[in-house]
Amino acid sequence: MSQTILKIHSDDNVWVALQDIAAGTSLTCDGETVTAIQKIAAKHKVAGRTLPKDTPVIMYGVLVGIANEDIAAGDLITTKNIRHASGQFAVQEERRTQWAAPDVTPWKNRSFMGYHRADGRVGTGNYWVIIPLVFCENRNVQLLHEVLTKELGYKKYNAYETMLQQLLQGFKENGGTADPAAAADKNTVTLNTRAFPNVDGIKLLTHTLGCGGTKQDARTLCGLLAGYITHPNVAGATVLSLGCQNAQIDMLKEEIENRVPGFDRTVIYLEQQKIGSEKELMSQALQQTFEGLAKANTMQRQPAPLSKLCIGMECGGSDGFSGISANPAVGRVSDMLVALGGSVILSEFPELCGVEQELSDRCVNTDLAARYLQLMRDYASRAEAVGSGFDSNPSAGNIRDGLITDAIKSAGAAKKGGSSPVTDVIDYPGWVQHPGLALLCTPGSDVESTTAEVGAGANVVLFTTGLGTPTGNPVTPVIKLSTNSILADKMKDIIDLDTGTIINGEESINEVANRILELVINTASGHYTAKAQLLEQDDFIPWKRGVSL
Template sequence: MKQTILKIHPGDNVWVALQDIPAGAGVHCDGVTVTAIRKVEAKHKIAAQELPKDSPVIMYGVLVGLANDTIPAGELITTQNIRHASGSFAVKGERHNQWTVPDISPWENRHFDGYHRTDGRVGTGNYWVIIPLVFCENRNVQLLHEILVKELGYRKQHSYETMLQQLLQDFRSGKDSSNIADSSNGEGIVLQGRTFANIDGIKLLTHTMGCGGTKQDARTLCGLLAGYITHPNVAGATVLSLGCQNAQIDMLKEEIEKRVPGFDRTVVFLEQQQLGSEKALMTQAIHQTFDGLTKANTQQRQPAPLSKLCIGMECGGSDGFSGISANPAVGRVADMLVALGGSVILSEFPELCGVEQELSDRCINTDLAGRYLQLMRDYASRAEAVGSGFDSNPSAGNIRDGLITDAIKSAGAAKKGGSSPVTDVIDYPGWVQHPGLALLCTPGSDVESTTAEVGAGANVVLFTTGLGTPTGNPVTPVIKLSTNSKLAAKMQDIIDLDTGTIISGDASIDDVAANILELVIATASGQYSTKAQQLGQDDFIPWKRGVSL
């Protein structure tokens, strides 16, 4: 018989429904039986005991809310009967760096095939990026990208184009088109072979920044763009500048030098106001980019240890199962990779609300702990200054699927970071410089956060979702993990691996983590193309350092 209810932590006073519980049904856990007062849908929470008014609601062993009124045992937990609350936190002298190192013996001598860079990092891909230094150049970079993709064999004819062609043909001939449907997988077909076999793609990083904001906005943008230009997955770059904007070429070069002193990959810098006409700009851009591509194409994949992996941990469209299936599974992968000498990034600071004390205690020294807590306080203060707060983080979809307060969402989201010590705390748009687990300050918005993680050096991203999101990235593969099997079956075109087998009891967290790590290795070696890559889901949104939850 499948388990109906789950008590996540011994100290919890609410339970998670693993299946729909009808009104009047009795549920049992740890020798305690309560009767469901109303229907409790799977993913939602039920009070395990009477909760008096203003009493703490405990889940994952931490404070996640307060009761608005007395909640009887067996009552459904809702936005009406509890409110957001989280525990206090402070830097403590005692460090909690002890952790249980997982068994990594099956992977100790494994490798992936990647692109070795002279700075010592290894790419899981080999992309050329085309970047506007200011939004005024978006049209020019789009034109350059369109020409290169088409003529160098990266252009795909989408199956939907074929559908439209048939609709046009039937329209012109007067036929009924109501029954035309696309029977393909939506991926499309490449129209011709690639000219450069070792260049995985030519990617476009358009944005709406570079001028019109503060000088700090310009510096931050240049830092992020430098993170992409120096990224181990990037073979080279073409940067188009207008000339009069705040984000200057020299500023970008400074940020590149900070990250990789003596950076030696090809970067084409062109300024329109200096060259004059669009024709002059585009002619130089095409010639110099083509020359750079021919050089970058000489690189080939070579074996690399798993310690060269840097994995970003991300979630989006989370549900009430995220914190007990996909997130703990990728957290186990995080611990395995740290034990192997690799790097892990945990971001989305608004979704770490309520677990600040645990994470600060895991920092390897009090300086890092203080830096993390100060970033959290500053972020929360900026949100409160505009009449919001971390309590506004859960989306309508989160709430509908059981994440009632930000602290409930956060306690589950933090599971993606595993249990290893925190070796670094990075402010945006910083970058990973040490092995181990790093905390990166980003918004909870999944595309802004994924964009930042890749800018910080993630060469693979593990993305958990309970509701379904197509998010991808231009240069780093994003592996999508469903928290429940229903989603995996419904949205097969965006989900790479189902962790819902943990909920059903058909697989353990360790089993699923092993499968995820194997998929990471295959993806990093170019043997597996993620669903986001197949769909061409190249999402890139810089965070303009303001309040984004």
């Protein structure tokens, strides 16, 4: 490594350990020298100066905590000696929308191979989705999905099936167990007999909603599902309704029309209580879906400018390196795409706590700034009303790997949004309607937030992780970026690109960002398959904001 310790911002009074530091080690940053009082594990923070009790703790140049006790220079920062704190915020008349746009000359004439839709958007995939309007139909959509994927050549057979077959064979032959090692290294194999080669997959979006919640819950669910049906990566959809639930077919159609007036892709609506028997329902679903798939198969990839990319920025299983490697690199990609006329989504509002002033100042007008700050206040109030708050956001894994307070976590997470102006603020389950950087109100939960970003139109998701998570999405490729090289080596099956080279001093943030954008283009063109797609990590969890009745 090129260095042992890092001071991120000139105003910071805590530093980040880039590798394990032994007690007694002399540490120097910007002319300041301290001695490590105890062992400082990599990713954790050390006091860069003496911090008397109640002193503000500053990192990334912002308030991230308050000292609970006197902290000596060189001491380890822990959940015991500091507590969460974040700065005040308000709408300012002065807009800070001037930014140093990156030079994107090498990328201006680049394109990706995508599926062009009538509404002007371009998909990075061509999927058919099967959707229940209410959880009562989950079993039917699962049955429909099973039949279609198996008979049309989409079912994957993997090493674990072979391992189990060997174990069963050994048990039958001699009462023992066969050695599964021969099968353990085999990759997942896809059948090569797909009936519709231009349809990338048949995906189902099962959930637990649609009936017993509030009317607002039903409308929100329909809005999210409409986002998937109209998504540029989706060729068509089969929707199964029971009939008596709150989330009605007409409500879904209204939400589709709101998003794409005159929507022209195939959507099949079937209501079980009108049709009658399961056999009749499934017969109609199979026949009509087969016809829809045949139509979808006529679509082919065509060149599209990079301005047609809409990238969702996500993080999960974050660690103490997230804010200095993967997230800033992704933020650079965000700025590059905005400069190219594309769209970027930054979500996870609980993980923007402490940077509200900066983001609101970057909004292109005061109305957007006020909208963003009101959404943050409302969200925080709802959390506090049930005895929680943003300070409860860091997980056990986050804390173990150096993210001691929510404000520390948030200051690093916000780096995914780069430095461009904020052109839109979207409440869930809204959708992207303008190029540039949009803030989307979602929870910090990985899958709920990724689900929402895709529903808002993200046709690629960049997902940074320091601890490792297999999260994916049914219709949009989720590219996994490790914050450190140890994780990339340990979990090769889920990591697509390692940004730990920034920590190791091997590459700059700009160099890694260029590699990320190149990978995005290859993925969007269908030339590279993200690890989450290979694993069929098709996570879909709607955010339920209301209460059940």
